[in-house]
Amino acid sequence: MKDQMITTRKIHTYIDGEVIEKVDTVVTEFPLTIVLNGHEFATMVCTPAFLKEMVIGFLASEGVIRLFKRDIASITIDEDKGFAYVETTTKIEQTIQEHTKRFIGSCCGKSRQSFYFQNDVKTAKSSMTKRTISYEQCINLMEQLQSSSSTFQATGGVHNAAICSPEGMIVSRTDIGRHNALDKLYGHCLMNEIHVQDKILVFSGRISSEILLKAAKIGVGILLSKSAPTELALQAAEDLNITTAGFIRGNRVNVYTHPERIVL
Structure with a gap:
């Protein structure tokens, strides 16, 4: 698995007035196109x-599927050509057509109006x-999250995420894309029927509104990050009843929304 995620190349490094040649480790990048029921649905650049x-x-x-065993008829990954072929148990052409449509709607019944993807409101x-x-x-x-990622330690070029209990990590995933790391966690939980409502999502990157919505789709109620949140993400977290904490570094923790879940 490690050989897939990293590679090496010769580089020139300038240090203290001297240029030296050495071998460095870099993370690999891979385009994967999802073909859904015979239609090209999305292309993802990932680890x-x-x-x-x-x-x-x-x-x-x-919002294409809800349950892995019920909704997926088959899935085949062709790594050589960079395609993932997915057949669902029911036809979903309307979902494919509406994939990129936006509409204005209220978030969780609140009066403030915001832009959301249609599938965001559904899921x-x-x-x-x-x-x-x-x-x-x-x-x-x-x-635990930071020390567990050998790929990050070798390259510094990936994001890390984990589903946890208060006592420790249950499953962790790494990817060059923030969203991809969370999708890998979500997919693992769906395929293994892991209930996440009482679990904690720990993440290495910034809490943007897209990351917050992704956490809400996964179904967790507590999101911890090493980095900063955005205001729109915090507004969505307030509406969706999600506890967010950021800048978890050393002995510091900043709690931004629903602080009642984090206690002394």
Whole structure:
């Protein structure tokens, strides 16, 4: 798996007035086109690992499927040609046609109007979890996420994400794309029927509105990040009843929304 995700090349490095030649490690990049029921649906640029999980998670987050075993008739990955062929149990031509349409709608019944993809409104779920986690556990989970990624340590060029309990990581995934890492987690949970409503999503990147909506589609109620959030993401988190915490570095944790789930 490691050989798929990284490669090496000769580079020239300038250090203290001297140029030296050395071998460096870089992350690989791979285009994958999803063919859905015979139609080209989307092309994703990703890290070539756990591709089936990523495709399943992406289709679920786009509202194409809901359950892996019920909705997927077959899925075949052709890595040599860069295609993923997916057949669903029911025909969904309307979903394919509406994939890129936007509409203006209220978020979760609130009065503020925002732009959302149509599938976002259909698939983003308000959290009802009663799960709590301590500040110390937030810090420990972030440390586990960062130390577990050998690809990040070797290249510095990927995002890391994990589904966790308060005690530790359940499954982690890595990708050059922030969304891809989350789709791989979502696909893994769907394929293995892992219930995530009481789980925690730990993420290495910035909490944008797209990442927040992706977390809502997965179904988690607590999102932890090493980085910063955006205001639109926090507005969506308030509406969707999701706890967000960022800048988890060293002994620091900033809690932005629904702080009642993070306790001393």
